[in-house]
Amino acid sequence: MxxxxxxxxxxxxxxxxxxxxxxxxxxxxxxxxxxxxxxxxxxxxxxxxxxxxxxxxxxxxxxxxxxxxxxxxxxxxxxxxxxxxxxxxxxxxxxxxxxxxxxxxxxxxxxxxxxxxxxxxxxxxxxxxxxxxxxxxxxxxxxxxxxxxxxxxxxxxxxxxxxxxxxxxxxxxxxxxxxxxxxxxxxxxxxxxxxxxxxxxxxxxxxxxxxxxxxxxxxxxxxxxxxxxxxxxxxxxxxxxxxxxxxSGFRRDGWADDATPADFATTGDYRTVFDFDSPRPLQREVADAPIDCPLLILESETGSGKTEAALIRFAKLWRAGRVDGLYFALPTRAAALQLHRRVHTALQRLFPSRAHLETVLAVPGYLKVGETHGKRVGRFDVEWRGDPDEATRRARWSAESARKFLTATVGVGTVDQALLAGLKVKWAHFRGASLARSLLVVDEVHASDVYMTEILRTLLRDHLALGGHALLMSATLGSKARDALVRNATRRGVPPGIRQAKSEPYPALTLARRDQTFFVQSFEHTGYTKRVAMTAEPILGQAPRIAARALWEAEQGGKVLVVRNTVKQAQAVFAEVCAQGGQGLCLQVEDSPALHHSRFAVEDRRLLDGAVEKTLGKGRAAGGRVVIGTQTLEQSLDIDADLLISDLCPVDVLLQRIGRIHRHADTERPDGFARPRCLVLVPEEGLDSGLDGGLLRYGLGMSRNGGIYRDLRVLELTRRLIEKRPEWPIPESNRELVEEATHPERLAALEEELGSRWLDQANEAVGRAAAEQLAAKAHVLDRRGRFADIEFPPLDEAVRTRLGEDGPRIRLSEPATGPFGQPVKTFNLPAHLFRKPPGFPSRDEIESANLDLTEGELLLRVGSRAFRYDRSGIGPATEKRQA
Structure with a gap:
């Protein structure tokens, strides 16, 4: 040669x-x-x-x-x-x-x-x-x-x-x-x-x-x-x-006998780990649950101690040699960031120091283990703060790449990381095998997303079939969704009718055994009952009136949480609050007003998450505030507002939002806010206009491109519950409220009452849900089929954990100063911003994007497109400045 x-x-x-x-x-x-x-x-x-x-x-x-x-x-x-x-x-x-x-x-x-x-x-x-x-x-x-x-x-x-x-x-x-x-x-x-x-x-x-x-x-x-x-x-x-x-953290048989978690059943030492002397009934039920029950479904109100119950279950399974790890799956990135600290603190107390157990934050881009942050050097290497020894550095291997998150002994992240193990995507088998060793905990499970529910159901089926363990937690799980999940591990028959569904205990623990039988264990609710005053306000489309009401309440000293269904409507209220002189009462980031939603640079979202937790978290300062946001504020966050102003949404979602007010009984409330109140914004013209797409801008109804809350039947039944019942005892009424607005029998009765147009919309909504379920079935990885027959889609064909169009991910070649004065580099833009000509940007346009200051306005330029970026997030640039 x-x-x-x-x-x-x-x-x-x-x-x-x-x-x-x-x-x-x-x-x-x-x-x-x-x-x-x-x-x-x-x-x-x-x-x-x-x-x-x-x-x-x-x-x-x-x-x-x-x-x-x-x-x-x-x-x-x-x-x-x-x-x-x-x-x-x-x-x-x-x-x-x-x-x-x-x-x-x-x-x-x-x-x-x-x-x-x-x-x-x-x-x-x-x-x-x-x-x-x-x-x-x-x-x-x-x-x-x-x-x-x-x-x-x-x-x-x-x-x-x-x-x-x-x-x-x-x-x-x-x-x-x-x-x-x-x-x-x-x-x-x-x-x-x-x-x-x-x-x-x-x-x-x-x-x-x-x-x-x-x-x-x-x-x-x-x-x-x-x-x-x-x-x-x-x-x-x-x-x-x-x-x-x-x-690398994949063997524990060499540990000393005392490098194992506390045995609560023997020591009863809850104070050391969780700062309380004795467990609540739900925590005791989970602690006593047999280890031969691979699937537990815990239904209890928000703030009732489900997180601690999950850690107690993990410790028990670990001691029994049934699991080697824990993955805590949350619905949002903000929830994962907040819970990561709590889980890490508890596990540092639960496990002795010789176990060297650190909690990985399983959120792409963060590089965090325990309290330590890392910095990427080159393409593959990571430098960890504090110059750790070699053994510690190697043990953090799981945190250095998103595909490795599920290999962590303990990981806290979004549910998407777990769902990727159940889809036909690259590294799915690697993720699934890693997850097989762990207790999978999924928080805030509900039925609003058919596509995600189907993926989760299949993932659970295969995880349990391998001998894995799972704990699902929810405050608002309807009987239909619960039945579908229980069937992963049991021979459950026909779902219950409305009467039986409403009579089932709440709070409750459902336990599925390996022999495919199950039983439901009720337990005492020991938290305080929130008697929430419910009011339907017909001002859904009137941002000035919404802003004025929120400001008035904040001026009385209340912490007001405003949750809107779409980013655009949240921005509209934020703009009105500022226009009415309420900048000082808004959520503050770097001493200036801000709101909370997903359409910010990744780096700025970290600032916003911290600001929300500081404003509404434990130890919150006195004084009125208006915190405006979207669904990013509704799930799994330990925040405590005095008053909720919410767009109309399905009852299970609304209960999630209500869980963010009067969360803690010992929080000091200002005068006039001793009783929890929820103002639900409904359309003045009623929901009939949603049949023709008239409510889409508020996230209600359905269009060719999708929609947020598409089934108007559930929305109408939720609206009627608000008008019929001016007070909701929470959590005692959770089961009844969810079934009254979501059970198939109630939906069928509403169709018959309202006539053919509603029946047509219902058929379209059911058809869309069936199509999403079929799409999920086409995308899920079925581990019951022969490996040699498995075909994954081409890498350029998107298979997603959440149904919807993915927009471009923009990474600036050099960091730029964002509206909060901090360097920003990464933007995840929604696809709908590119539907109109010139359409979706090319790869060259994405890679050459930049953020510059033009006539006093920050503009993110992607090809021929320009987007304003300020404290309200990404939005369309004005025609004058875009030109």
């Missing part, structure tokens, strides 16, 4: 295949060594009792024997055999004239599956005696270690020349060496015994755990390059793998 290899490579004769290569130095790690690293990591991961139990469950009746383990280790060893192809091996050479063009190793491996000479050299023909069909399943799973299953689009034998000798390199000789090392290093795989289990669930789990093993085994800190071929290398790899798995 005309090209020369680097000297470090030339010194090896005959030339070995490389598995890892360091650009610029010529250093390499032989493929047989890298393959051993990954197989050893896979083997070490299986030493953890919890993960091994998941493999036992996935194997079904055939069980997960040592023989099956050895065979899977050998298949893991062969995961990178596609790198043997000549095009891949010579891609690293700078003077490789005459060498084949690079061929990606996954594609080459798929082609090689049709070439008998390669299969024979690798020993795969002999391994087919373990069950040819099952072997294909696990081999396909092994080839998915870059996060995407091999699709059927890659078929045939591919080019011949990539498997022919080139110069002094012979890929077939390399394949024979891999096969020989495999027999030497994993001899138990070739012992006589049953075939490989034909279990789709096991193949899917194997794919995810192998992906984790590949990422650990590719870490140069744990596995330094060893260029000299060593027939005894596997023992060295095993020692390094044990260290890599332990230091």
């Amino acid at each position: 005309s090209g020369e290899a680097p000297r470090r490579w030339r010194d090896c004769s005959p030339r070995p295949a490389w598995g890892k290569f360091r650009d610029g130095t010529g250093e390499f790690h032989p493929l047989e060594h890298h393959s051993a690293d990954v197989a050893a990591c896979f083997e070490a991961l299986l030493r953890d009792p919890v993960l091994r139990d998941r493999f036992e469950q996935a194997s079904g009746e055939e069980g997960f024997s040592r023989l099956t383990e050895a065979r899977l280790c050998l298949i893991a060893f062969l995961h990178d055999f596609g790198k043997l192809n000549v095009g891949f091996q010579f891609d690293v050479l700078s003077t490789n004239s005459g060498a084949p063009n690079k061929v990606h190793h996954i594609k080459a491996a798929l082609w090689a599956c049709e070439r008998m000479e390669v299969l024979e050299a690798l020993g795969l023909l002999d391994m087919a005696a373990w069950g040819a069909e099952a072997l294909e399943e696990y081999l396909r799973a092994a080839l998915a270690h870059h996060g995407i299953p091999a699709r059927s689009l890659v078929s045939g034998r591919g080019p011949d020349h990539i498997w022919r000798r080139f110069g002094d390199y012979d890929p077939i000789t390399g394949a024979q060496l891999l096969a020989r090392r495999g027999r030497e290093w994993f001899p138990q795989a070739f012992e006589t015994g049953p075939d490989l289990p034909r279990s789709p669930a096991l193949a899917h789990l194997f794919a995810g755990v192998l992906t984790l093993a590949d990422q650990l085994g590719s870490n140069g800190e744990f596995f330094p390059f060893c260029p000299t071929a060593d027939p005894h290398y596997l023992e060295r790899a095993r020692q390094r793998a044990r260290r890599a798995v332990a230091e």
